[in-house]
Amino acid sequence: MSWFFRSLDSSIGKKILMALTGLFLILFLMIHLAGNLALFKNDGGLAFNNYSSTLRSLPVIPILEIGLGLGFLLHIIQGVRLWWLNRSARSEKYKINTPSKGSSIFSRTMVYTGSITFIFLVIHLRSYWYTVITEGHEVDLFNLVKTSFQDPVYSGFYIVAMALLGFHLNHGFQSAFQTFGWNHVKYFPFIQKAGTLYAILMAVGFASMPVYFLLGGQ
Amino acid sequence: MSEHKLNLKLMIWKQSGPDVKGKFQEYKVSVSPDSSFLEILDDLNDSLERSNKEPVTFESDCREGICGTCGLVINGLPHGPLSRIATCQLHMRHFKDGDTVYVEPFRANTFPVIKDLMVDRSALDRIMHAGGFISINTGGVPDANEIPIPKEISSFAFDAAACIGCGACVAACKNSSAMLFVSAKVSQFALLPQGQPERYQRVEKMIKVMDEEGFGACSNTYACEAECPKGISVKNIARLNREYIKAKVKSHNLD
Numbered sequence: 001m002s003w004f005f006r007s008l009d010s011s012i013g014k015k016i017l018m019a020l021t022g023l024f025l026i027l028f029l030m031i032h033l034a035g036n037l038a039l040f041k042n043d044g045g046l047a048f049n050n051y052s053s054t055l056r057s058l059p060v061i062p063i064l065e066i067g068l069g070l071g072f073l074l075h076i077i078q079g080v081r082l083w084w085l086n087r088s089a090r091s092e093k094y095k096i097n098t099p100s101k102g103s104s105i106f107s108r109t110m111v112y113t114g115s116i117t118f119i120f121l122v123i124h125l126r127s128y129w130y131t132v133i134t135e136g137h138e139v140d141l142f143n144l145v146k147t148s149f150q151d152p153v154y155s156g157f158y159i160v161a162m163a164l165l166g167f168h169l170n171h172g173f174q175s176a177f178q179t180f181g182w183n184h185v186k187y188f189p190f191i192q193k194a195g196t197l198y199a200i201l202m203a204v205g206f207a208s209m210p211v212y213f214l215l216g217g218q
Numbered sequence: 219m220s221e222h223k224l225n226l227k228l229m230i231w232k233q234s235g236p237d238v239k240g241k242f243q244e245y246k247v248s249v250s251p252d253s254s255f256l257e258i259l260d261d262l263n264d265s266l267e268r269s270n271k272e273p274v275t276f277e278s279d280c281r282e283g284i285c286g287t288c289g290l291v292i293n294g295l296p297h298g299p300l301s302r303i304a305t306c307q308l309h310m311r312h313f314k315d316g317d318t319v320y321v322e323p324f325r326a327n328t329f330p331v332i333k334d335l336m337v338d339r340s341a342l343d344r345i346m347h348a349g350g351f352i353s354i355n356t357g358g359v360p361d362a363n364e365i366p367i368p369k370e371i372s373s374f375a376f377d378a379a380a381c382i383g384c385g386a387c388v389a390a391c392k393n394s395s396a397m398l399f400v401s402a403k404v405s406q407f408a409l410l411p412q413g414q415p416e417r418y419q420r421v422e423k424m425i426k427v428m429d430e431e432g433f434g435a436c437s438n439t440y441a442c443e444a445e446c447p448k449g450i451s452v453k454n455i456a457r458l459n460r461e462y463i464k465a466k467v468k469s470h471n472l473d
Contacts, residue, residue: 011397011429011434012458016459086392089394090327090394092325095242096320096322097294100444100445101301102442102444103440103444107438108439174438178456180459181461
């Protein structure tokens, strides 16, 4: 292994990889949410289907998809590795586990909120991405989204998963900047607030879609 | 001096050696609210010895919060329920009559239990040996204040140097990470002119040994800062990350 990969495999290096892939996914979520807002245009799905078929027809999209897949994969594999390594640094656990006043519930539950987000991701890809890939351009994606979200169980799972994704992002956003060493008395409080705002926007934004169709949105 | 006594049930971790399974043992004690936590353990040991029973092994030295030797996890919190103190500065007035108090050693694979509540923290020493120093070659005694250092910078360095190396950050961390400790040691030298010649090799070497010893990685939960008896800031961890990234980019070390 070269010095580069050895450095990336140190404890700090592993965290830097988590932070880099995390920020990449944070960017992706913003674009994903912005595009999907087309669902709310009350035109029987014309705007949304146009948006999705335009995306499909762009030759750059398959390349970006590979990059996105790698980003997810690295973040997930590295996250599980870190969780396992960190866990095995203490074989004999404490009998009494009092959460420290200094640490938030969000920071202590990253592996759980991340795991549920992963399960969500698999179901989400199976529902939409896989259908589009296998059935091609003719799929009425809007109708697929609408009918699936009219199922309260499916929608309920979406809403819960989005709330937990919000928890994950709330810690992840500021944690990435701390890992890069960007903790400064002037800017870090802003980064923390921006992270919380971002997490709320993403959770509410994505959850509003199942809620919209549950409440009879067309 | 108050007259009333507190009746407590102490659940103390007993473990006869590093590779032996330990368990909690119950001790009923009646203590003065004016006693310190270590004093009630002294009293307990005194009475155990008088009745020919084995005393509880625990560590302490200065008993004024500056040496970092005492370190117990009391009801799940390193150095007990109060912030910014070492175990020796904890007094029984913070407990209520009838309380059950769990006393555990600092738990981490890097801190093997020697006996009962006493753990081996020499892994922290080995990290220090790797780079937690400055080399001063012989020569005349330099004048004090010969090198100008801004007050703000010297204060940051001093805050980092306040670390007493007790290991509470490792004990508090869900990952048993030593990042707060290492960050304090790296910061105090990185900030000052005297630390510059070895600045980048220091951080590379200390992190290498930290990883080899088997401490976990940092999840930025910031539990360490809250439990640190000296209130070392997690801003030092950010500085350590910066120093490490800079060192890896700049150094000629191909390891």
